Amino acid sequence: MIYPIVAYGNPILKKEAEEITEGTDLSALINDMYATMDHANGVGLAAPQINQSVRLFVIDSSLMLDENDEEKGIRRAFINPIILDEYGDDYGFEEGCLSIPEVRAEIIRPDKLTIEYFDENWNLKEEEFSGMTARVIQHEYDHLEGILFVDYLKGLKKRLIQSKLIDVSKGKISTDYRMIYPLR
16 A cells, blocks of 8 residues: 655654554555655655654665665665664765655765664664665654754755745645645
8 A cells, every 4th residue: 555645744743753562563564665655756764754653664775876886775674763873974965855845955964873673573683874874764763753854954044945845734746646735
């Protein structure tokens, strides 16, 4: 099933997601999240973006890389993740979000992280990621904390996108995927 994606302005996107009871069968939800992400041409999707306030996200960072990159992307689900550390060099990259279409902004993030999470089979993992994979994880993890990439913008940069954010929340945008708009 392909879910509609929740648009900017919906309170679920600003709420900290709830932990999932260990052992819960998430196979159907995870498959649906991959299908929804793929349908929207995304590289990541967090459960709050499909109106489910639980600590789960899926990513496919291979879509962010080209054949010359040394880094290899991953396609993976992260259940009840905890970022243990973020480190390395800070670098900027223009981010976007399926919940905030037509808005992009340069966001500064550390280039490495260590994360603990459960995989789809409830195996506990602790791994280090870097580069684009780390960035995609950081962005999706933020969704579970109720943080959007535009929350990192300050002052003039934030004011310059305000009218665009209002347009998104009212549905005055065009997407190739279904969305739920809070002010429509």
